[in-house]
Structures are given as C-alpha cells and as structure tokens.
Amino acid sequence: MATDTQSAAGKAAESAGMPQLDFSTFPNQIFWLLVTLFVIYLILSRVALPRIGAILAERQGTITNDIAKAEELKAAAVEAEAAYNKALAEARAESQRIAAETRAEIQADLDRAIAKADAEIAAKAAESEKAIAEIRAGALDSVKAVATDTAAEIVAAMGGKADAKAIAAAVAARVKG
C-alpha cells in the first residue's frame, strides 16, 4: 500500500483535484458504461428475467396443483372414513340383531324345555301319588287281614268261639280309629 502511494505520488501531481472532474476521461467512461449497461440489459431481458419468471410461474403452478391434489386426497379420506363408520355401525347393528335373535331362540328353547320338564315332573308326581295311594290302600287291607286273622287266632287261643263277622267289624273299627 505504502509503496503504491509513493510511486503514484509523481502522477498525482497532475490530478491534484478530483479525478471525477477530469473531463478528458468522460467520453471513454460514458462509452464503456453504455456498452456495459446494454450488455447487462440484453443478458437480463433475454436470459435471466424470462427464466426466473418461468421458474416462479412454474413453482406457483406446482404449489397450486399440489394443494388441489391434497384437497382431493383429504376429501377422499373423509369419504373413506364415513364409509368405514357406516360399515362399522351396520356391522354393530347386525351383530346386535343376531345376538338378540339367538338370545330369544335360546330363551324359547329353555322355556319349552322347562315346560316339558314341569309337565313330566307333574305326571311323575301324579303317578307316584297314585302308586303311594295304592300302596297305602294295599297296606291297610293287609293290616286289616292280618289284624282280623290275628284277632281270630287270639280269640281261639283264649278258648272263645269268635264270630268271624264280629271280629272283622271290630278290627275295622279299631284300624279306622
């Protein structure tokens, strides 16, 4: 830097003022500036700006498309969820119906079986009662017969002559009592 300043010191003598006001360099600067601006303008207007404009438009298009697609997918998902919920509700109703039906069937079977069993039990009970009554009647008769025979024997053993009819009547009266 310092050496640069030293060497430039000689030349600096002529440009003691502002180099910006050295009008001899103006045509040169203006010419090259116009060339530069023209070249930059051509590069920008022919290449860079249309390209960036296209990129931005394309991106906007892609974003719009993607959002539309996302909306579509969302709608499809909502629809699928509704269908799923409907199927689920239907299945639940169906299962409840089947369960109720089955329960009713089982209840009916059970009622029928209980009724049948009750009837059978009642028949058996009646039969048994009849058998018991028969047995009881049989037993009474047997008791009567045994008692009559025994009484007749006892009377005979006591030396008496017993009337069969009177003994029977007496036994019947006692057994009854």
Place this chain on the structure above:
Amino acid sequence: MASEGAGLEFHPMDQFIVKPLFGGDVIHWYTPTNATLWLFMAVLAVIGLMVLTTSRRAIVPTRGQSVAELTYGFIYKMVEDVTGKDAIKFFPYIFTLFLFILCANFLALIPMSFSTTSHLAVTAVMALGVFLTVIVVGFAKNGVGFLKLFWLTSAPPVMRPILAVLEFMLFFARPVSHSVRLFGAIMAGHAVVKVFAGFAQVTAAAPVAILGVVAIYGLEMLVAAIQAYVFTILTCVYLKDALHPHH
C-alpha cells in the same frame, strides 16, 4: 484534496484516477481503462448472480437461485408498488440499473479495485437516462397533459403559478441530486477509507486507523446496498410521474 501532512503522504483521490489498462497516456473514447475492466467485472458479476445460479431452473431452489429469485421479486414488487402495474414493461430497464449499481458498488469494495460508480460521468449518464426517459414517456403517454405534473390542483388557485415555477425547477434538479447522491456517497466513503489507511503509516496511530478502516469498510457495505436501493426507488418514483402525472 490531497493534503500533505508532516512527512505523511495522503492521496485519497488517487484511487479514482482513470488509467489506460495496457500502458500509454492518451485516453481515447475506446481505450480500455481500469474503469472498463471493472465495468466488465460488473457484467460478469451480473451473469454469475442472475444467469449461472438459475441454470438448473429448480422448483426447489438452491441458495444461489434463491438469491436471484429474491432480488428479482424485490425489484419487481418495488416497480409494481411504487410505479404501478402498467410500469412492468420498464422492469428490465430498472432491474438493469439496480443490478449494475449493486454489483459495481460491491466490486468497488474489493481492495485495489476501481469504483466505477464513484465517477460523476457514470452516475450522471444513468440519472440523465432516467430523466430523459421520464420526459419522453411522459409526453408520449399523456401529451401536453404531462405538464399537469407542475400544476398542483390541491393547492389554492393563487399559489398554483408560484408552485408551478418551483415544481419546474425541482424537476430539473432531479437528475443532479439523483447522480450526485450516488457518486458522492461512494467517492466520500472510499476516500475516507484511504485517509484512515494513510494514518496507518504512523505506528502510534496505526491501531486506531486500522480499526477505523474496518469500521468504515463495514459502513461502506451498507452504503453500497442502500445507494443501489435509493437510486432504483427514485427511478421508480420519477417514472411514476411520467405514467401518472396527476397527483
């Protein structure tokens, strides 16, 4: 400007001298100079920033492509908002000015480079270009109605002729302020950096001087971007007058 201190050599303005690139002393209008070289660098920077980065045309942009797209969107929106939707046909023209000034300003911050935008010749040509565009477009679009720009209907009728004269003078001051702002800011900043660098020759002052160079350099980065922005937005504002002269 070149102040000679006690034994110190200050040549803060030497960096702005236009020199022929390949020797010789005479500068013809076509002679390639250091200015030409750095104008050419600006073209390369524009190609690098806007063309090479977008060559893949990716839907999901790379970092470089993002920068190109953001720059495009930034100026596009500025033109649309400030000048109006019918000014989009001027977008390439405005974008050219913005990118050239931005690239030239930042290239000028490379040590030993040449600050093309620190020259009045350069900024004046651009400002006059905008000024003439405004006049030509203004009359072509609105005919004599363009002169309504100077006739403020919102002012009291008595004041209108006086204001018209003022507005007319201000209108012609536009290219001056437009060009001097950019050239002045860049020249002053670079000269100040050089002055601080000159003080670095003194051992005692060197640490402070070097800190000063760093600080001013940081400030100049800001100025480089802001001046490009200011020049561009003023171009938009002036063009708005051409397209819509009614306030």
